[in-house]
Amino acid sequence: MKFLISSSLIVLSLLAAPTNAKSIDNNAEANKICTDTDCSRELRRLMRLARDGSGDAAAFVAMAYATGDGLEQNTKEAVRYLRIGVRQRNAMAVFLMSDWLRNGFMVEQDLTEANRLLDQAVQLNHGPAQYSKALQLLQTEDPAYLPEAVKLLELSAAQRLSTSMLLLAQLKQHGVGIEQDLPGAAELYKRLVLSGQHSAKPYLQEVTALLANDTQHELLVKDLREIENIEVIRVSGQQMQVNNMLEGLVNRLNASGQFDSRSVGSRIRGVSCEQTGSNCSSTRPERGASSLNEVLTGGQ
Template sequence: MRLLSISALILVSSISISLPATAQNAGNNEQICTETDCTKELRKLMRLARAGSGDAAAIVAMSYATGDGLEQNTSQALRYLRQGVRQRNPMSVYLMSDWLRNGFVIEQDIAEADRLLEQAISLNYAPAQYAKAVTLLQTEDPTQIEQAVVLLEQASEQKLATSMLLLGQLKQHGIGTEKDLVAAAELFKRLVLTGQTQAKPYLAEVSAELAASNEHAELVKDLQQVENIEVIRVTGQQIQMNNMLAGLVKRLNSSGLYDSRSVGSRIRGVSCEQSGSNCASIKPDSSSSSINQVLSGGQ
């Protein structure tokens, strides 16, 4: 294993990271409610937020902050996001950290942003783990580099694409961890199969290096087949995102955690992913400045 070098910093900078959520650029992000009406779903999410859903509160806050689907209202954005933070909802905590770091909607406060980032990490929130790992990788401290790799592994286990891509590169080159071409290949393969085309060049590099060693013939054959796979997405982005909003509403409703009609049988303010029920949580990428990015992970 070798310490992080200039080449590692180049690797870090090559990862596609969403623009910071600043007041200047938030309006330039692609909005999802321009061609389709999100009002119905967002109103349902507002009701779910009032019933205690931190995930719903985060989405509504971002919609108010950017004017995407709701009339822009920064005071309402802060009100909803603070509600989610009080509930220790991972998405809300992470978004508040991002807003404070970039001075978006709220006055910049780096110390509080760092505190909330650590809280989001303690809540096992993958985008927070990734963001912290990127920061740690830009140091020369071996201990911090090892910690970064651990965080990337944790986020990759949750299938966060940016973490999988960066971890794969580190394993490919033996930076901050032992060189492991097979593990790197597996990460790149999973990304390509899910339509993450930015992983294709790295998969090709690892495949070529494995082929040169003549030790993994079957694996190389499999990787080459994956390289030639073309993933076709036929759903338009606007329709897809609108469906994701509707899907979030459906999941939160079906969890039964935010049904105000129930008496004593449900816990107010416990999010879907905390409940242990069969549900999915949305994981925005390192800096989500629109509900498009919140829903899609910025990918």
């Protein structure tokens, strides 16, 4: 019974709003990145790459059509392009389709198919899918699912998914489903704070106070208290970087040599900001990206 209460409280305290699909309509305008920037040239190139077999490009175009960001909102085209990505077994596309099916966004709700695709995205090692699956398992409140949930959180935390890092740290701190590990929890909180996740600071302070009761952690506590006083300032010129980031994505996909009229599929899984020449980051994809803004900047 103690486990059920503890795990429920932890999950409820960290579980934010439902996965992105339901909130797309409400936040679409605020999240758009192509309002002051013409993304049409890059998006046309992504359309070509999608038709030639790039699952990454297909997912991007689907999100643009779904949110009306850079393209006129079009449900039919959004679903068509996303299905191209799913057929290519692209992890981001598979997870996004799972999310749409679960929430009845753009498509008719189908929980059975949503769960099947979620499991497929997990197998494709997609961090946001691993986190979502772990939450599902924890919410069953069945101790038998704990080891699998923890393993999924560890896998996604290794990909620097902030939500997974935070939930895993909470489980380590309270010894729920895993042996209590205060130094391990502190390390995760520390990494979150240093990456600009201010919501992790109270947790870091809490676990630091617990470690302070043990003299063998004196040096660790000193280090953690220094971290508590660090203020991380993020400077972002997102609107000015939009074209550079999209151009970088297009160039990366073209440079792979996998996507032409003879292409049979993509081996690229997920979208990173490498080689874009911008300051975008992939350290904060949260639950998953359902907009161009979230994928390109890594934020929510």
